[in-house]
Amino acid sequence: MYKKILVILMFITLTFTLFLAGCGNTTTGETTLQKAQKTGEIKIGFANEKPYAYKDDNGQLTGEAVEIAKVIFERLGIKKIHGELTEFGSLISGLKAKRFDVITAGMFITPERCQQVAFANPEYSIGEALAVQKGNPKNLHSYEDIAKDSSIKVAVMAGAQEAKILKEVGVKENQIVIVNDQPSAIAELESGRVDAVTMTGPSLQAMLDSAKSDKIERVMDFKDPVINGKVLRNYGAAAFRKEDTDFVKAYNEELEKMKQSGELLKILKKFGFTENELPGDVKAKDICK
Template sequence: MKKFFHMLITLMMVGVLVGCGTQTSGSQAGTGDQPSGDSSSGEQSAETTLAKIKSAGKVTVGFANEKPYAYKDENGKLTGEAVEIARTILNKMGVKEMEPVLVEFGALIPGLKAKRFDMITAGMYITPDRCKSVAFAEPEYSIGEALAVKKGNPLNLKSYEDIVNNKEAKVAVMAGAAEEGYLKKMGAAEDQIVIVPDQPAAIKALQSDRVHAITMTGPSLQAVLDSANDDTLERVMDFDQPVIDGKGVRGYGATAFRQEDTALREAFNAELKKLKESGELLNIIKPFGFTEQELPGDMTAEKLCKPE
């Protein structure tokens, strides 16, 4: 009987050991299948994300519903300047499907860091503060101020300084827009600034000669001119960007990734560079109101991430 109990206890101990061994093995395998996270180098983690989306042929992208950068059209399709750039680049990388996640703008970076999505593309400007939280690809567009005038530019207005220096010049600005503050800081008189309620009112003011110019950000102005379809109006294509309090007002937008996703960001940047060099980038962003003036030039994410 004793011998029987000894054998039973021995068998039970072997079973426990085997069970523990299987559980430990499973835990180790599970860890190896996950992104490497904080325990490994950033590059290893990035390679895991890049490999994952290439293998699946699908990427999850976070975006805020904001035209012209990222939005759903009337058919429910995700589109926009930032989206179409990302879609083109990802296709060239072999990732054909983009799975959208719509969130508020303020939830994009937290959601990216929490791995709710693989990347975010929503017209987000590169700033030193944001660079502390995410890794930006190279800028894909820039946004500055713009000016529209009557054809031929009768007063030769090519900057806010030109408006300030010509006391006859009047410019229409939408109520609450930043341009009013810019003009005043640069010395424009109160009677030079004509406040209008909306974009159509600005166009009408220019068409009726109430003002000599209208101003707003580049893509917004281009969209307004395209809608007006009036060949007596034109955009000032050699407009000089204002400098306010010693700083330029031009912003640069880009797609953002988790900081550890180095390989994914570098692969994205490599394809973006090709789009810039071939001229294809401009063709992609033109339907959304962007022109040559909105191209990023030689600005880099590294420079934009440096504290001022």
């Protein structure tokens, strides 16, 4: 009889423990959103990548993703933001490890990333861009041009989507030079250690404007890569932990209001975006398929 009672008690204890483990916070039962609303504070992960999320000359955190998030967080009752500078390639692992609560770095939504994080709906859409040495000596106008010449080297930021895209159009892995951040990519091009640098259009333009170098230039007639017969277009969004479904829902509701009112476009324009970069009616779930 004693053994039966002991087994029952052990079962009840184990069940209760598993129930608590399934809650957003094992000590309070709060979700990330509830905790942030209660404290009025949140920690975000960013990668110091213009124009998405970076610190300006005064050390203030800004960028299109940050400014959009600030508006939404404030309307959700979260007024104070703490930024956690992280290499782009470590943002998702940092989010999952709870070093911060949201990624506001203009990260592209991809099916692979959707397996690891929950994306809000896109806040912008964008194409790729290419910078080369002055005069474009290698005559590069597309990723396909890079693929045709195995001697050409192209710099890409660690963790960025461009490395995968380059490989999909036939660029060999040994042609791709991985760097820690965008300034490093520009430095590689200026020094001649690579023949090209690729990143998104607004990001590349922001870096070139900042560098003010007479040694490099943007390829203005760059042709967007074509993958599986479709011209590539990327969509960027904030990312949350998988379990933070209430946060994603609340964020999306406020983002939609900003789209409808025109407020989203006003913020995007401050960082070099145009109406062409608006996300339209595309939803994260459509891209995650």
